[in-house]
Amino acid sequence: METFLKSIVENKKGWSKGLLGLMGLFVLMFLATTLYAASGPTGSGDEYRTFMGISSRNVIWFVAEVHLMFGAFVLGVPIFAVTLEAIGAKTKDPRYDKLSHEFVKLLGGAFSTTAALGGLLAFSLFGLYPRFMGYMFDVFHDVFYIYALIFFGESFTFYLYYYLWDKMQNRKWTHIWLGVLLNVWGTVLMMVANTWAGFMMSPVQIDPNTGNFIGTTMQAVTTPLWHPINVHRILGNIAFGGFVGGAYAAVRYLGAQTQAEKAHYDWMGFISNMIAIAGLLPLPFAGYWMGREVYSVSAVMGNNMMGGAFSWTFILQAVLVGTLFIFSNYYLWIGMERIPGSERYSKYIKFIEGILIICFAVWLTPHNLPLNAEEQIALGGQYHPTFKFLGLMAAKNAVINLIILSTFASFLLYRRANKKDGIPFSEQGTRAKVTLCGVGALCLAVMGWYGSFMWNADPAIYDLPADRAKYFKLPAMLMFIQMAMVFVAIGLTFMNKGKIGQALYLGVGVLSITFVLGVYGFIVMAVANPLLRNIAFTQWSMMMTCLLLVSTIDAYLFHGAEEYGAIVWGKMPVRSQYVLILLCMAIVLNIGLMGFIRSGLREDWHIYGVLRDTSQWAFTPTNATMAKMVSACLLVFLGIVSFLFWLTSVDSKKGHGGSGEGAHEPIAKPIGGIVPNPALSMGMQHRSMTGGAGGVGTGDLAGGHFSPGTLSISKDEKEI
Amino acid sequence: MGRIPLIGKVGIIWVLMYLALKFLVSPPLPSSVIFMYMSLVTVCVLLYVSVFQDDADAFFGPIKRFIAGDDNEGGLRKLSRVVVFIAIPLFFGFRSYNSNMPSFEPPIQQRVIHPAPPTQFVGLYNPYREDKEHFAENVAAGGKIFFENCVFCHGDKLDGNGIFADGFNLRPANFTDPTTISMLQEAFLFWRISKGGIGLPEESTPWDSAMPRWEAMLSEEDRWKVILFLYDYTGYAPRTWE
Structure with a gap:
């Protein structure tokens, strides 16, 4: 600790500047907010101001969006950084610790930038929208102070976590708990900030005569949209952090000077992509939940969102989400070329791709088609008699689950690409059997709970007539069938026929989720509309059990499996790295687009239905304006991030070289986008990258330097 | 199909998909939807041919060779390259002219069917x-x-x-x-x-x-x-x- 404090005083690493700047910024922010708060909730001054004649709405829009992008990054990365660190500590594999540390390094500059942008946003809001901020301060004055205090907690925890990384190598789990604490601070901080967004969209406890808030602070916090926003943002942050981390790895891969660097950043890109996919998988359902809650809060906002002014932005969103899924899969498929034995599975890729593209086509199809006059006459109306169904939520729910399961299939192929059959399950230890049964019990519990609820549900809870009770039965029955399949799949696994068990469980799951409930959703939409959200949850929970049970079986199916050869990290064509960069751009655009929609739904209200926006900028911008603004945010965000990443790379230039044989080997000129390196071919990779006979390289932990030894993937080591 | 080069197969699939969407669906699909689906088909085939390096070489190789040329190519090949290089900007110029030329056609509508109620x-x-x-x-x-x-x-x-x-x-x-x-x-x-x-x-x-x-x-x-x-x-x- 003394050394740490000394390093700050001596300004050794430069980060201390950021820390001090951060504190200064907060002092200023406190002074400013206190002064404004003192002027009363509604104030007597101007309602709106401008800054250098620029549209105040655009100023706030831009600053808030870029601030949120950085916020998503600095909140998402610690979640998986500490997870990777824990995996490293548990498996004693230093690669994970190294990778985790590298992710945390990326946070340093981003953290200060997020805080600076937050300060700028606060200044801008108080300066340009004093009446609105007066109202908000009146409602949330307690929360603002708590927010600032939590930020201090998070800042100091982050700096402790970062600076004590090397010093706490001997107390690894204490350090990991520090990382957990950082995540707790970060998540609570985000949840506090979400209370403002939640209140602005779904205000409660408002005096209908005066428009004043008459409730308690806790009531202002716990608005109906608070938790949907919380869940959506946490998952989104993980995906966002993963994709941005992946882009960082891709850029470093493209500029790598040695084969060891290439191998490291190839692996980092892969891990980042997997993290992003993990965050991405539950996101569609979280978004659906939030959308339904928005509709519940206000039918006007709900209509505007999916059927009105913002419906076309959701088509753009579908393009971006489809891009994320399809190109994540594409990255996995390309990666199979570096895995010996993967050729056995390459023939399946075209089927997965076909399913993904068909699903994407459905996902993309609007209900209300853009038509010229001739086409409208030919159709006899605004809707196509067949394709109109593809635009409905029932169709979207069906295909998004299939997209997720197809992505999971790509992951399974990737995972087993270089593996021969493993130890028969019946010969594996008690731990395997207990784990599998435990996972099965969890799946049974989830489906049993919800299936029972659906079977016994009273239609009156949804304001539906009693005769609609029969529509609850089919989803419940499908869940019970899937529960039976849990027993079948586990039973077959115990009989060493786990692959058949997996296929049956997935097959029945896909049949129920996509085809039966997909079609059934259309019926339910017509006769028992509120039930559609229950159908969606049924589909999602069954899909999640597919992921959980099948991946657990898979882990034991190939436990101790002999391999065709080790994964040749660093052997990726350059186009794969551009895919990682594309994914990063797609998620940044997506977060900007969805931010526009969520905020724009309030239309000309600062606080929906309570405080009207009477400024000259109260109109809803066109999609063209939105596209320009979000693109500007993308450019600025990526520009600043690139600068920060460059700083990180300057700091870490001393690493990644190592001393092992082949570590400094120059990279051959790429031919066809792939860098050939005979030393990295199957069987020789282990020796070439460890610098010895399988030993861990030197200096990788003590000095914070990278060792090529940490890159080796030998036959007796597991890849993710 | 075995003897047809990959780039030819891709072309055939692309054209067949277009014909199917254009003529097999009844009532006909609006041009905006056909454009959307064909964009997807294009992305799909480009992804498929670029997953594995051998396929990528087989698909993009002839295109690269056609653009770059080589010392042994004949006059017909050179001529066709010149024609293509002239035709491409002409095509886009024509498209640009057509889309900007005043027309009696009403613009494509993006009518909101279910707007938000007051x-x-x-x-x-x-x-x-x-x-x-x-x-x-x-x-x-x-x-x-x-x-x-x-x-x-x-x-x-x-x-x-x-x-x-x-x-x-x-x-x-x-x-x-x-x-x-x-x-x-x-x-x-x-x-x-x-x-x-x-x-x-x-x-x-x-x-x-x-x-x-x-x-x-x-x-x-x-x-x-x-x-x-x-x-x-x-x-x-x-x-x-x-």
């Missing part, structure tokens, strides 16, 4: 829905109102094929379509019936709708009763509280 219509409930004792009676009353006022456009089967329907563009709403009233709250229908086409917001092209402003002709009670009838006749349930 705030004063949100949260309204049909007062007759909870009246179970007189439910059938109220439905019958609603039916009578429908057949006296609405049937001429919306049809006696509520399918939008009334005797005046062919005279309108937009055609009257088809209530039997499962994607119309079943997706809407009763308050939304009450707004549409009360304010008619003229009360639509601009994004819903109020000038296209011939729907009268029924609040000038029917009492509030009658409008709620006719809504009750619409749902009862079609068997659909209104979207409720969510």
